[in-house]
Every structure is written in structure tokens, then in C-alpha cells.
Amino acid sequence: TQIEQIPGYTYGQVDPSPVSEADLDLLKQTVLFSDEDVQYLRLAGIILEDQTDAVLDVWYGFVGAHPHLARYFGKNNNLDANYLANVRRRFGKWIMDTCTRAYDQDWLNYQHEIGLRHLVKKNQTDGVDAEPIIHFRYLVAFIVPITATIKPFLASKGHSASKVEKMYAAWFKATTLTVTLWCYPYTKAGTF
Numbered sequence: 718t719q720i721e722q723i724p725g726y727t728y729g730q731v732d733p734s735p736v737s738e739a740d741l742d743l744l745k746q747t748v749l750f751s752d753e754d755v756q757y758l759r760l761a762g763i764i765l766e767d768q769t770d771a772v773l774d775v776w777y778g779f780v781g782a783h784p785h786l787a788r789y790f791g792k793n794n795n796l797d798a799n800y801l802a803n804v805r806r807r808f809g810k811w812i813m814d815t816c817t818r819a820y821d822q823d824w825l826n827y828q829h830e831i832g833l834r835h836l837v838k839k840n841q842t843d844g845v846d847a848e849p850i851i852h853f854r855y856l857v858a859f860i861v862p863i864t865a866t867i868k869p870f871l872a873s874k875g876h877s878a879s880k881v882e883k884m885y886a887a888w889f890k891a892t893t894l895t896v897t898l899w900c901y902p903y904t905k906a907g908t909f
């Protein structure tokens with residue numbers, strides 16, 4: 718098996734999530750996430766595997782075109798190119814993890830870690846001096862571009878429109894599920 722060489726990617730080596738697998742199950746029910754979605758995420762993973770760089774080009778292009786988003790990758794509107802590049806590698810890994818991983822305790826734990834990395838642990842992983850937090854409103858709102866822009870990539874390998882639609886729906890549910898978990902550190906105790 719291949720050893721992960723992505724700096725700062727610590728899947729399986731982080732503190733436990735405060736969210737239990739039972740809570741996750743109820744959250745899955747709430748976003749209508751079923752075994753069929755798992756199957757379509759697997760298919761999406763096969764389709765996206767050799768396209769993650771192209772997907773990231775679109776997402777980073779979107780961020781780069783909006784100074785109110787790009788600013789988080791640096792300080793005082795000066796972009797930190799190394800920071801951007803490091804995060805980009807973990808972002809690419811996240812695409813594949815979202816499609817291929819079992820949503821088990823390790824997965825829950827890493828979702829919590831990613832939430833922390835957008836808030837209280839921002840900048841620590843890469844040892845950078847950048848904006849101290851990602852504001853909550855953009856974390857949630859970013860679900861839309863992350864979802865909308867994936868469709869052409871899912872459709873690019875000749876699958877039927879109905880299969881593309883099912884992969885797209887599964888991706889939307891998975892993204893909503895994960896971003897919901899990332900919101901935990903932003904909430905007041907007892908309110909998540």
C-alpha cells in the first residue's frame with residue numbers, strides 16, 4: 718500500500734469527534750443519505766480520480782476571483798502561495814476521501830479536525846501567519862460552488878444523465894453532511 722505523503726494530512730491520527738456514530742446516523746437520515754448514495758459516491762470516486770487537479774483549478778479559480786474569499790489564504794490581502802499549495806493537496810485528498818472512505822469513527826474524527834482547522838486551529842498545520850479564522854457564513858455558503866461545479870466533471874466520462882444526476886445528488890448530500898460536522902466548533906456548547 719502507498720504511504721500518504723501529503724504534509725499536514727493526519728487522517729486516523731486526530732482527537733475523537735464529540736459527535737457520535739449514532740448522531741451521525743440521524744444526520745445522514747436528515748440529508749436523505751442512503752446506501753445508494755454510498756454506491757454513487759464510489760462511482761463518482763472512480764470518475765473524479767484523474768480529474769481532481771482540474772476540479773481544484775476550478776475551485777481555486779473561483780476563490781482567487783473573489784478577494785473576500787482569497788484573503789483567507791494570506792494576511793492583509795497578500796496571498797501565501799505555499800499555504801495555498803499545501804491546502805490544495807489536502808483538498809484534493811478530501812475529494813477522494815469523501816467518495817471512497819467509510820463514514821466511520823475515524824472519518825467523524827477527521828471531519829471535526831477539519832472544522833477546527835477552519836477556526837481555532839487555522840494556520841497551525843502549515844505553520845503560517847494568515848487570517849486567523851474562516852468566517853462561518855462562507856463555510857456554509859461555499860457548499861453551493863463546491864456542489865454546482867462538480868457536475869460537468871461527473872458527466873465527462875459518458876455516464877447516463879440519470880447516473881450523473883444520482884452521483885451529483887450523492888455529492889451534494891455528502892458535502893452538506895461534512896460541512897455540517899465542520900460547523901461544530903463554531904457553535905455554543907450544547908447547541909450543535
Ligand code: HEM
Nearest residue numbers: 786789804807808811831834839840842855856859860863
Ligand atoms: C482547509 C474544504 C470552505 C479556506 C480545507 C481543507 C479542506 C477544505 C478539505 C483541508 C483539510 C485538511 O487539513 O485536511 C472546504 C470545503 C468548504 C470550505 C468543502 C465548504 C464547502 C472554505 C472557505 C474558505 C476556506 C469558504 C475561505 C476562502 C480554507 C483554508 C484552509 C482550508 C484557508 C486551510 C486551513 C488551515 O490553516 O489548516 N478546506 N473548505 N475553506 N480551507 Fe476550506
